[in-house]
Amino acid sequence: MLRSAANSIGKISMSLFDACVDLNPHQVEAAMFAFRSPLSKGVLLADEVGLGKTIEAGLVLCQYWAERRRKLMIICPASLRKQWSLELQEKFNLPSLILESKNYREALKQGIDNPFEQASIIITSYNFANRHKNEIRLVPWDLVVIDEAHKLRNAYKTGNKIGQGIRWAVEDSKKLLLTATPLQNSLLELYGLSTIIDDHLFGSLAAYRTQYVHEGDMAGLKKRLQKFCHRTLRRQVLEYIKYTERKAITRPFRPTDQEQEIYQAISSLLQREDTYAIPSRQRELTTLIIRKLLASSSQAVAATLETIKQRLEKILAEVVENEQENADNPLDTLLDVDQLIEDDEITGDILEEDEDREEDQTCESSNDTRSTKIDIQKLKREIAELTRYINWARSIDIDTKSKTLLQSLEIGFQELEKMGAKRKALIFTESRRTQDYLFQFLSANGYQDKIVLFNGTNTDPVSKAIYADWLQQNQGTDRISGSRTADQRASLVEFFRDRAEIMIATESAAEGVNLQFCSLVVNYDLPWNPQRIEQRIGRCHRYGQQHDVVVINFLNERNEADQRVYELLQEKFNLFNGVLGSSDEVLGTVESGVDFERRILSIYQQCRTPQEIEAAFKALQDEMEHTIKSRLEDTRKVLLENFDEDVHHRLKFQHDEARRQLDRISQIFWGLTKNTLARQATFNDQTLEFDLNRSPVPAIPEGSYYLYQRRGLLDKQNVTGLETQTKRGYLYRLSHPLGEYVLQEAKGRPTPPAELIFNISEHPVKISVIENLKGQSGYLILTKLSIETFDREEYLLFNAITDAGQELDQEICEKLFQCRAEVAPLGEIPAPYPAILKREAERYAAATINRVLEESNRTFQEERERLEKWADDLVLAVEKELKETKAKIKTLNRQSRLATSTEEQHQIQVKLQELTKLQRRQRQRIFEVEDEILEKRDELIQNLEKRLTQRTEQETLFTLRWMVR
Numbered sequence: 001m002l003r004s005a006a007n008s009i010g011k012i013s014m015s016l017f018d019a020c021v022d023l024n025p026h027q028v029e030a031a032m033f034a035f036r037s038p039l040s041k042g043v044l045l046a047d048e049v050g051l052g053k054t055i056e057a058g059l060v061l062c063q064y065w066a067e068r069r070r071k072l073m074i075i076c077p078a079s080l081r082k083q084w085s086l087e088l089q090e091k092f093n094l095p096s097l098i099l100e101s102k103n104y105r106e107a108l109k110q111g112i113d114n115p116f117e118q119a120s121i122i123i124t125s126y127n128f129a130n131r132h133k134n135e136i137r138l139v140p141w142d143l144v145v146i147d148e149a150h151k152l153r154n155a156y157k158t159g160n161k162i163g164q165g166i167r168w169a170v171e172d173s174k175k176l177l178l179t180a181t182p183l184q185n186s187l188l189e190l191y192g193l194s195t196i197i198d199d200h201l202f203g204s205l206a207a208y209r210t211q212y213v214h215e216g217d218m219a220g221l222k223k224r225l226q227k228f229c230h231r232t233l234r235r236q237v238l239e240y241i242k243y244t245e246r247k248a249i250t251r252p253f254r255p256t257d258q259e260q261e262i263y264q265a266i267s268s269l270l271q272r273e274d275t276y277a278i279p280s281r282q283r284e285l286t287t288l289i290i291r292k293l294l295a296s297s298s299q300a301v302a303a304t305l306e307t308i309k310q311r312l313e314k315i316l317a318e319v320v321e322n323e324q325e326n327a328d329n330p331l332d333t334l335l336d337v338d339q340l341i342e343d344d345e346i347t348g349d350i351l352e353e354d355e356d357r358e359e360d361q362t363c364e365s366s367n368d369t370r371s372t373k374i375d376i377q378k379l380k381r382e383i384a385e386l387t388r389y390i391n392w393a394r395s396i397d398i399d400t401k402s403k404t405l406l407q408s409l410e411i412g413f414q415e416l417e418k419m420g421a422k423r424k425a426l427i428f429t430e431s432r433r434t435q436d437y438l439f440q441f442l443s444a445n446g447y448q449d450k451i452v453l454f455n456g457t458n459t460d461p462v463s464k465a466i467y468a469d470w471l472q473q474n475q476g477t478d479r480i481s482g483s484r485t486a487d488q489r490a491s492l493v494e495f496f497r498d499r500a501e502i503m504i505a506t507e508s509a510a511e512g513v514n515l516q517f518c519s520l521v522v523n524y525d526l527p528w529n530p531q532r533i534e535q536r537i538g539r540c541h542r543y544g545q546q547h548d549v550v551v552i553n554f555l556n557e558r559n560e561a562d563q564r565v566y567e568l569l570q571e572k573f574n575l576f577n578g579v580l581g582s583s584d585e586v587l588g589t590v591e592s593g594v595d596f597e598r599r600i601l602s603i604y605q606q607c608r609t610p611q612e613i614e615a616a617f618k619a620l621q622d623e624m625e626h627t628i629k630s631r632l633e634d635t636r637k638v639l640l641e642n643f644d645e646d647v648h649h650r651l652k653f654q655h656d657e658a659r660r661q662l663d664r665i666s667q668i669f670w671g672l673t674k675n676t677l678a679r680q681a682t683f684n685d686q687t688l689e690f691d692l693n694r695s696p697v698p699a700i701p702e703g704s705y706y707l708y709q710r711r712g713l714l715d716k717q718n719v720t721g722l723e724t725q726t727k728r729g730y731l732y733r734l735s736h737p738l739g740e741y742v743l744q745e746a747k748g749r750p751t752p753p754a755e756l757i758f759n760i761s762e763h764p765v766k767i768s769v770i771e772n773l774k775g776q777s778g779y780l781i782l783t784k785l786s787i788e789t790f791d792r793e794e795y796l797l798f799n800a801i802t803d804a805g806q807e808l809d810q811e812i813c814e815k816l817f818q819c820r821a822e823v824a825p826l827g828e829i830p831a832p833y834p835a836i837l838k839r840e841a842e843r844y845a846a847a848t849i850n851r852v853l854e855e856s857n858r859t860f861q862e863e864r865e866r867l868e869k870w871a872d873d874l875v876l877a878v879e880k881e882l883k884e885t886k887a888k889i890k891t892l893n894r895q896s897r898l899a900t901s902t903e904e905q906h907q908i909q910v911k912l913q914e915l916t917k918l919q920r921r922q923r924q925r926i927f928e929v930e931d932e933i934l935e936k937r938d939e940l941i942q943n944l945e946k947r948l949t950q951r952t953e954q955e956t957l958f959t960l961r962w963m964v965r
Helices: 009-018 025-034 053-066 078-092 101-109 126-131 133-137 161-169 188-197 205-214 218-225 257-271 280-296 298-322 337-344 348-353 357-367 376-394 400-419 432-443 461-473 484-498 530-538 560-572 593-606 610-629 633-640 644-676 737-747 810-816 833-898 902-948
Strands: 042-045 072-076 096-098 121-125 143-146 175-178 245-253 425-428 451-454 502-505 520-523 549-556 681-684 689-692 703-707 730-732 754-758 777-788 792-802 821-825 951-964
Touching: 025 042, 025 053, 042 053, 042 188, 053 072, 053 078, 053 143, 053 175, 072 078, 072 126, 078 096, 078 121, 078 126, 078 484, 121 126, 126 133, 126 161, 133 161, 161 188, 175 188, 188 205, 205 218, 205 833, 245 400, 257 280, 257 298, 257 376, 257 593, 280 298, 280 432, 280 593, 298 376, 298 432, 400 425, 400 432, 400 520, 400 549, 432 451, 432 502, 451 461, 451 484, 461 484, 520 530, 549 560, 560 593, 560 610, 593 610, 644 703, 644 737, 730 737, 777 833, 792 810, 792 833, 833 902, 833 951
Parallel strands: 042 175, 072 121, 072 143, 096 121, 143 175, 245 549, 425 502, 425 520, 451 502, 520 549, 703 730, 754 951
Antiparallel strands: 681 689, 689 703, 754 821, 777 792, 777 951
């Protein structure tokens, strides 16, 4: 495929064609923005939540891959790694490798010197990337995608170790930053993000503060941002995307006295400072786990308490065995919190986001001043207490909350029936043990064989059977990716879509699973982290959802803190109502969801009375309200929003251009395939399917193939899912091995002079410009022109003339080759046609080269202007220091005149002498800095000029005689 110009829709033609997703114009525009300047070190894509930044980045990655530039990496939060891998595979057919400690070590054992250099797109977490920054820096990356980039907005600060490490590791590579919240609290965040892309986008921090923070030059800052930041708002794409509403239903429940008593008893245990049950080094995390399970189900909390009891019994056995009543501190036998989390799949994001967990534990351990003696009697009492709680919890067979769930499902299904939505419900729980309990409970109460489970392992018998059946149904198709995890997830989602009514899911389904066909979300357990809640609801309430989404939340009427948490989530974060729920501005007020959970936990732990709880939550609400209101809303609008009319015009243009490009590629690729595989396959032009009866090479399987059809591509009404979910056979696209074979086979064919007789009368669609050529004939030459300046661009140039000497333009020639033709041998082309065609080809090539050169010069001047501005910034910072010193001298001179004593006069004169010396040094420094900056600027510009040197190649692909009849 050709390498098109950066400002052409053809630049992303390969990724547009290969993407198995219904694209929208704003996504096409964002991907093109990423390619806008070949000299740029990267851009920031900052579309609002729900507009598909992952798709935009996927288009860019797909294009790089198609152009054989395959040193690609994605750095993202650990919780998003699997989602990225699945998106790349399912939507873009791109291979990826999640690089983490285990397979990193395995790669080293296999003799791979640098595990980051492998034949896949590398996906890794922030922490892992920082830990291996040296190895990352050694790789000449073609592109590095950084997701949730706002997490690195403080990378310019020396104390931000992870941000500094990642910034250094990829500073010489092209970057694509993704975030919905580029500006949350301070204008300095934009500066921080800019330094990750390129140190030369702005000058020093001092200069940035002066110009944009203190002096408030918003117009100047917006102009600078427009070069590397692209943002689309939801309201700007309403013509293309239909958004539905959220409808919240609150289902209060009142626990029985027995349920309330056990809650209070275990809660009191958690509030005790000095217990053996909860090691001090793990108190916060263990307490958080138990509190969440306590609110989830009695069965879940009983199993966790059993694990804690077993640890205490082990400590007691060791003490008794060694007859050491004064043994070492039991804290040396830590609770396996990681195992607790894995067993129940609860609060896993705490482990992922707490970057300093191990260091904190070490610090706490070294500062632990508790007694190193074990009180055996106290230990036995705690074991007995835990045993009592475990038996008590297990004695509750069916709790009030699960009974409320049955009623809630019927209410929810009635709402869906009113809307004409499918009878589907997604139930989220924070515990896998609660998941198992709900499966048994609902199966026994009218939902037998209508439930599918979704969790981190999916090892239950029902899930295994669903997966085995899915494998059998899809045998011999490329629906089977080879990744067990990805395929099993796909099988469970499809079973839910096609057969089940209910999916009970843990947090594993909150990311990377698209369930637009479901319109009922039940938060059986409500996380304290608002970002998690938004992710949950977003599985169903997203682009492609055809109905309003009903969100059901449970509320414990006998728990003051639970009620206050719900009020905070509903009223301050607006999670459950409106279009697309909470805005990114509001969610952005939560610096870290985990930190926010800890704030909630501290209230549960420290507050005993309803009054204390009320006061603590009021303080938290007031703080959140102040933070939300103090968002830089007006500043954000000024800097990051465009005029609606401008956006509409651009999106309309991209809409039309993308449609034409895709139609053209589809026709060419389909025709090329038919021609190349004419003897090996049978084709159906109506459905764009074919049966490969005989494989051209052993590695390519025989069977049914189909070209992906985008129903309503880039239209106002879009589909809710991919057709690949219902089609049978192999999805055929450019990146498929068969597609690559067809392209290579066609490129390698000889093209001797020939005569093409185009039968326009049999063409299914009327092409007016070709109709006008009916009865005429002439000669044609096709030239491939390659131009290399800052980037490589390739063009196919047609030159044609009629026998009467009339020239045909490029568009007419392209349309001519859309028609069917008969091929006949041709002898030597008579004079003077070869000379005429050669002369016209050279003229057309020269005109194209001049146009490309003009564009390259424009790009060069933009970069030069940026470097000039960067140099001005640095000089400004030094001048500002001098200005401040002058102001101080002026102030001291005024004070000197007003001094009332000799001592005061002397002190002022000493300060004046020091400032005067500083002023002289600063003046001298200005000249030195100007020289240094200008030297650096000139060096950068010279490097650009070297890259501006143009190299061209011309290759004649074929010459032929044509005739239209």
